[in-house]
Amino acid sequence: MIANSAAHSVPNRRRFLGGIGAITGLAALSQVPLEGNALAAPRVRGGEYPFTLGVASGDPTPDGVVLWTRLVPELFSPDGGMPSRPVPVDWQIALDAGLRRVVRRGTVSALPELAHSVHVEVAGLEPGREYYYRFRYRGDVSEVGRTRTAPREHGPLSSLSFAFASCQDWTHGFYSAYRNMAEEDLDLVIHLGDYVYEYGIPADGGARKTPMPDVLLEGPTDLDRWRMQYALYKSDPDLQRAHARFPWLVTWDDHEVQNDYVGDYDGTISPSRAAAYKAWYEHQPVGRRSLPRQDGSLLLYRRRTWGRLAQLDVLDTRQYRTAPPCGWGEAPACDAGNDPTKGTMLGATQEKWLRDGLRDTKARWNVIATSVMMARLDHDGPTGDIIWHDAWDGFPASRKAITDTFTAARVRNPVLVAGDWHSTFVNDIKSDFDDPDSPVVATEFVGTSITTNGDGEVYGPYYGPMIKWNPHIKFFDGDRRGYVTCRLNADEWRTDLRMVPTVSRPDVAATTFASFVIEDRKPGAVRA
Numbered sequence: 001m002i003a004n005s006a007a008h009s010v011p012n013r014r015r016f017l018g019g020i021g022a023i024t025g026l027a028a029l030s031q032v033p034l035e036g037n038a039l040a041a042p043r044v045r046g047g048e049y050p051f052t053l054g055v056a057s058g059d060p061t062p063d064g065v066v067l068w069t070r071l072v073p074e075l076f077s078p079d080g081g082m083p084s085r086p087v088p089v090d091w092q093i094a095l096d097a098g099l100r101r102v103v104r105r106g107t108v109s110a111l112p113e114l115a116h117s118v119h120v121e122v123a124g125l126e127p128g129r130e131y132y133y134r135f136r137y138r139g140d141v142s143e144v145g146r147t148r149t150a151p152r153e154h155g156p157l158s159s160l161s162f163a164f165a166s167c168q169d170w171t172h173g174f175y176s177a178y179r180n181m182a183e184e185d186l187d188l189v190i191h192l193g194d195y196v197y198e199y200g201i202p203a204d205g206g207a208r209k210t211p212m213p214d215v216l217l218e219g220p221t222d223l224d225r226w227r228m229q230y231a232l233y234k235s236d237p238d239l240q241r242a243h244a245r246f247p248w249l250v251t252w253d254d255h256e257v258q259n260d261y262v263g264d265y266d267g268t269i270s271p272s273r274a275a276a277y278k279a280w281y282e283h284q285p286v287g288r289r290s291l292p293r294q295d296g297s298l299l300l301y302r303r304r305t306w307g308r309l310a311q312l313d314v315l316d317t318r319q320y321r322t323a324p325p326c327g328w329g330e331a332p333a334c335d336a337g338n339d340p341t342k343g344t345m346l347g348a349t350q351e352k353w354l355r356d357g358l359r360d361t362k363a364r365w366n367v368i369a370t371s372v373m374m375a376r377l378d379h380d381g382p383t384g385d386i387i388w389h390d391a392w393d394g395f396p397a398s399r400k401a402i403t404d405t406f407t408a409a410r411v412r413n414p415v416l417v418a419g420d421w422h423s424t425f426v427n428d429i430k431s432d433f434d435d436p437d438s439p440v441v442a443t444e445f446v447g448t449s450i451t452t453n454g455d456g457e458v459y460g461p462y463y464g465p466m467i468k469w470n471p472h473i474k475f476f477d478g479d480r481r482g483y484v485t486c487r488l489n490a491d492e493w494r495t496d497l498r499m500v501p502t503v504s505r506p507d508v509a510a511t512t513f514a515s516f517v518i519e520d521r522k523p524g525a526v527r528a
Helices: 026-030 176-181 223-234 237-245 271-282 348-360 396-408 459-469
Strands: 055-061 064-070 087-094 102-110 117-122 130-137 145-148 160-165 188-191 247-250 302-306 310-314 330-332 365-369 386-388 414-418 424-430 440-446 473-477 481-488 492-500 511-519 522-527
Touching: 055 130, 055 145, 055 237, 055 302, 064 087, 064 130, 064 145, 087 117, 102 117, 145 237, 160 176, 176 237, 176 481, 176 492, 223 237, 223 271, 247 310, 310 348, 348 396, 396 424, 396 440, 424 522, 459 473, 473 511, 473 522
Parallel strands: 055 247, 160 188, 188 247, 310 365, 365 414, 414 440, 440 522
Antiparallel strands: 055 064, 064 117, 087 102, 087 130, 130 145, 160 481, 302 310, 330 386, 424 440, 424 473, 481 492, 492 511, 511 522
């Protein structure tokens, strides 16, 4: 029922990702038998292939990585077509795409309480090298994924190539951007949120014009329905290809729960939000530290390093955020926004963690992955003070705490990567946005959406006239879809804005629309 998806053309155990290295024939698979008792495991309903959502890896460290899959033979059944009991899943990780040089293997239980998802935290690997992995349940073997570990912490300065992306409404178009991303030479992908959207799926599949089952017509409100939403999105073959090709660092924004929502005020999580959080965990390559807690919350913000070259701080800008002190959406700024006691973007604990990490960093480049834009966007120039409050603009005191830390701690090369806006911005981050003569203390790249807003011209006409009132915005494009690649070494950071001409087809080529360079110790991007 899903055109161009793994559900439409069920992968069999002989098929592996193009470009990773093919293994043909069952004889090749049988040369390295997987361990465990999976062959004695219960059959899935109807005997369908269970690895319909592909494989993924994430959160690489110098000696390990998280491997992920979920057993879902029936995408839109409440139980995914699996028995209501734990089942054993075998896994292995190897040095070669043929998985003949296996270095780690094991068997884990896929629990019905976690939708039969698997999160394997592999340790004891070598730093800075490529690995290949796969899973098996009974006689079915997953596709082979490729991953890599981070360089060792105190090794020589190396290089890092990563892409970042966000905002992938399945109903707004095809994931042609991911098809192109999977062909890039990357070490890592950072996803900045809006991985799924909380809306119902039209009977015709929206822009994809693919018939959808009635169970998807209404948006998710409970755990079963959230699982189906993720199953639909993750059934896309191009999203699967990008996951299987690179390790990912993932965070969320608002549409994984509800548009423009903020954190709870009394420290509790509503049942509907807890369901959304749990489904997110079940479908992302994150480890046990992010398991949903008893109150429904989960720990998401974290820090990763790429040798001495880069520190990557991944933020959670939703779970601890208060209501914006000056109003919702598009509204005037006010004095309360500058009072740190009136509102917070990150919450006190996360903000302290971030600032402490920035004070202690020895990295050449300090990357902050934030779901929403940090730079100011003045909507009405000298005639008023209208800003958009569902971003760092709504929490200027929180922003100032971070920018002050950049300055006071002399943080080397802070660079922010953000999503959310369905538009592309390249911004200078000023120490004080109310003072146009204040110094530039960091650089920000805001990526457009993978699909959201489709091929329509939406934000170019809307935000375009505002750019003249924001001289710190060095580049803006409002109506193209795509992703961003960043390649950095000891001396230079290069960003390429990779755009696709349409999301109405899955097979279009991406091109580099513009490129920017940051030199070491010189905040602010220059067009290449």
